[in-house]
Amino acid sequence: MIKKTEASFITNGNLKKKMSLLFSLIPEKRSLVMFALAVLFSVLLVGCPAAKDKTKTTPPVDKENTSEKQLDENNGESSGSEKPVKATKELVMAEIWNTVEKAKSSCDLNLQKAEEFRKKILNVGEKRTEENTLKPLNMLFVHLDRMLPMAELISNTHPKKSVRKAAEECEQRAKKYASELKLDREVYDAIKAVEEKGLDAYAARFRTHILRDYRRAGVDKDEKTRKKLSEIQQKMVKLGQDFARNIREDKKSIQVTKKELAGLPDDFIKARTKDKETKITITTEYPDFFPVQAYAKDHKLRQRLYKLYLQRAYPVNEKVLKQILELRHEYATTLGFSDWADYNAEDKMVKNKKVISDFIDKVSGLAKPRMNADLKDILTRKKKDYRRARSVQSWDRFYYVKKIQAERYGVKPDEVRAYFPFKSVKEGLMKISQELFGVRFKRVEDAEVWHPKVETYDIYEGDKMIARFYLDLHPREGKYGHAAEFPILSGVNNIQVPTAALVTNFPDPDKSEHALTEHNQVTTFFHEFGHLMHQLLSGRKDWVTQSGINCEWDFVEVPSQLFEEWAWDQKVLARFAKHYETGDPIPEGLVEKMRKADEFGKGIHVMRQMFYAGLSLNYHNKDPKNMDLMKEMLAVGKRYNPYPHIKETATFASFGHLSGYSSMYYTYMWSLVISKDLFKKFQEAGLMNKEVATAYKNTIIEPGGAVDAAKMVENFLGRPYSFAAFQKWLQKN
Ligand SMILES: [Zn+2]
Numbered sequence: 001m002i003k004k005t006e007a008s009f010i011t012n013g014n015l016k017k018k019m020s021l022l023f024s025l026i027p028e029k030r031s032l033v034m035f036a037l038a039v040l041f042s043v044l045l046v047g048c049p050a051a052k053d054k055t056k057t058t059p060p061v062d063k064e065n066t067s068e069k070q071l072d073e074n075n076g077e078s079s080g081s082e083k084p085v086k087a088t089k090e091l092v093m094a095e096i097w098n099t100v101e102k103a104k105s106s107c108d109l110n111l112q113k114a115e116e117f118r119k120k121i122l123n124v125g126e127k128r129t130e131e132n133t134l135k136p137l138n139m140l141f142v143h144l145d146r147m148l149p150m151a152e153l154i155s156n157t158h159p160k161k162s163v164r165k166a167a168e169e170c171e172q173r174a175k176k177y178a179s180e181l182k183l184d185r186e187v188y189d190a191i192k193a194v195e196e197k198g199l200d201a202y203a204a205r206f207r208t209h210i211l212r213d214y215r216r217a218g219v220d221k222d223e224k225t226r227k228k229l230s231e232i233q234q235k236m237v238k239l240g241q242d243f244a245r246n247i248r249e250d251k252k253s254i255q256v257t258k259k260e261l262a263g264l265p266d267d268f269i270k271a272r273t274k275d276k277e278t279k280i281t282i283t284t285e286y287p288d289f290f291p292v293q294a295y296a297k298d299h300k301l302r303q304r305l306y307k308l309y310l311q312r313a314y315p316v317n318e319k320v321l322k323q324i325l326e327l328r329h330e331y332a333t334t335l336g337f338s339d340w341a342d343y344n345a346e347d348k349m350v351k352n353k354k355v356i357s358d359f360i361d362k363v364s365g366l367a368k369p370r371m372n373a374d375l376k377d378i379l380t381r382k383k384k385d386y387r388r389a390r391s392v393q394s395w396d397r398f399y400y401v402k403k404i405q406a407e408r409y410g411v412k413p414d415e416v417r418a419y420f421p422f423k424s425v426k427e428g429l430m431k432i433s434q435e436l437f438g439v440r441f442k443r444v445e446d447a448e449v450w451h452p453k454v455e456t457y458d459i460y461e462g463d464k465m466i467a468r469f470y471l472d473l474h475p476r477e478g479k480y481g482h483a484a485e486f487p488i489l490s491g492v493n494n495i496q497v498p499t500a501a502l503v504t505n506f507p508d509p510d511k512s513e514h515a516l517t518e519h520n521q522v523t524t525f526f527h528e529f530g531h532l533m534h535q536l537l538s539g540r541k542d543w544v545t546q547s548g549i550n551c552e553w554d555f556v557e558v559p560s561q562l563f564e565e566w567a568w569d570q571k572v573l574a575r576f577a578k579h580y581e582t583g584d585p586i587p588e589g590l591v592e593k594m595r596k597a598d599e600f601g602k603g604i605h606v607m608r609q610m611f612y613a614g615l616s617l618n619y620h621n622k623d624p625k626n627m628d629l630m631k632e633m634l635a636v637g638k639r640y641n642p643y644p645h646i647k648e649t650a651t652f653a654s655f656g657h658l659s660g661y662s663s664m665y666y667t668y669m670w671s672l673v674i675s676k677d678l679f680k681k682f683q684e685a686g687l688m689n690k691e692v693a694t695a696y697k698n699t700i701i702e703p704g705g706a707v708d709a710a711k712m713v714e715n716f717l718g719r720p721y722s723f724a725a726f727q728k729w730l731q732k733n
């Protein structure tokens with residue numbers, strides 16, 4: 001997963017799209033964060049999102065203590081049968097950690113509360129019930145939810161280093177607590193002792209999923225085995241950090257002349273030119289790497305940099321990865337699974353590794369002819385520059401895909417950008433979201449935020465405030481460098497208001513007059529907003545683990561990838577994409593050209609994704625003891641990778657997803673298949689069709705983690721999902 005990088009290169013930074021070309025769908029951004037959270041919680045519970053701080057009520061300040069106490073007691077105790085608390089006003093709202101003290105006190109309080117609820121669970125002397133066991137457990141998770149996500153947000157965005165550090169410290173403490181909890185046999189036995197009979201469907205689901213996650217952590221094993229699992233776990237965490245750090249810290253660079261940079265935008269060159277020096281330093285960091293790959297005419301330069309890029313963390317990470325794979329295998333087999341891939345698939349839509357490998361085979365089977373056609377086109381074009389060219393190489397891919405898109409379809413980035421002044425994009429997106437989901441956003445001027453530029457909005461349904469979100473949209477020093485949705489508080493009925501933030505790095509209207517935005521940034525904005533709506537509109541649940549984006553991990557990218565489609569629709573775009581000088585809406589012909597250009601390169605893109613997915617699976621679906629990582633990679637590459645291997649490089653060493661996603665890289669494409677299927681219904685009825693949108697909200701968005709993903713899809717489509725729409729998309733010219 002990609003961590004921070006600085007800034008947008010070139011004025012309007014294509015950075016993200018480029019990244020997404022490379023690793024592809026990696027919207028990494030957001031989902032990374034979620035990921036981290038999910039991993040962390042799943043350790044502990046059902047993989048819940050999370051959130052933040054401690055709490056309080058918004059309005060009267062002095063109410064804080066009372067209301068928290070009241071809430072906890074009403075919910076956690078078996079005593080009161082009456083419904084907790086009263087109205088919205090009493091609900092806990094997120095409180096931003098703006099000082100070191102605040103971060104610390106919030107962390108202390110929530111850990112203490114969590115521990116109180118744990119004790120409460122253990123101290124039940126009578127027959128175990130939903131009231132005396134499951135509800136306190138829910139509250140225990142609520143308190144973790146008030147720390148972990150807030151810590152994640154603040155450590156990534158707060159302008160003060162000391163506060164970021166305090167947030168990180170809290171994160172470590174909370175994670176430690178969580179990982180001990182997941183091996184807490186007494187708590188597990190207590191939950192198990194609650195009879196399923198008599199529970200409603202949601203309470204039963206809560207119980208079943210928690211038990212599953214506990215079992216997946218090995219809580220039901222004997223003491224010695226649990227100790228072993230815990231040790232493996234700790235080693236895996238440490239090695240995972242090493243793996244990521246080795247990639248992050250291995251910044252390589254080359255010296256080039258201005259002449260070699262021909263093709264790159266002037267501002268790119270100027271920003272890197274130092275007085276008196278004739279040579280310019282170009283690094284393997286994204287803001288250098290992607291522009292060079294996309295624009296440098298000199299293929300030798302692209303080649304040099306690409307090779308260097310694929311040498312990052314090599315050979316050091318070979319050993320680290322090997323150890324990680326061995327530990328994962330040991331962990332999974334100790335728990336009774338045949339390997340890590342099967343273990344990891346159990347709580348996803350796919351359920352087992354066979355489904356993943358069938359999926360990869362099916363997608364790559366469909367994409368291969370398309371890939372071959374793409375490669376042929378690229379080679380033909382490359383021969384115009386180099387008569388003797390015989391093959392298409394990795395370092396050709398960004399450059400020639402872009403070239404062909406421009407030459408064949410006449411799409412000029414400047415022309416497109418003129419229709420996307422940032423303010424109109426933002427307003428347009430917000431209006432469309434309100435209309436589609438039947439809600440109203442209201443700006444809150446006086447809310448506490450972590451930086452003066454952050455905006456706060458409340459979401460209303462009718463007169464009722466149902467959620468809150470923050471927009472932190474523009475780059476600044478020390479801030480998270482990608483685009484991500486950060487959960488802050490998971491909504492829980494009568495307890496706390498669903499809250500989340502979007503953290504992005506789009507052009508800033510305060511810095512340049514119109515802040516013209518690249519179209520791929522517009523689609524990113526829609527993508528992240530799709531996550532945001534999913535997170536917030538699914539926030540009315542009794543059980544915290546069913547709130548927000550707590551569906552199966554391989555379903556998470558469905559609402560976000562689906563919402564990107566709105567940014568490609570002429571009628572939708574015409575609402576807000578207006579020329580910054582003339583005010584004319586974007587012409588139909590231009591959108592058509594953009595769409596056609598976007599079709600080119602789909603085959604190589606999908607196959608490249610399958611290469612990553614295949615690598616991620618094949619490192620985890622067998623005993624790695626005698627595995628040669630390089631040989632395995634070359635074998636997978638032969639089947640899927642559109643480009644020849646580059647000697648003396650090792651993709652696996654810098655493939656960061658191997659640490660966070662392990663065997664699950666397939667999830668992006670899996671979600672895309674489903675989102676293409678869902679989209680058909682909108683296509684037929686019109687993207688802004690109220691009836692379809694309402695059905696979508698009710699069946700896909702609102703359920704959050706309360707319903708199995710496959711069931712949600714069936715509820716919306718009236719049938720199980722199918723491959724047909726994806727196949728049609730893939731084969732369309
Ligand atoms: Zn995403």
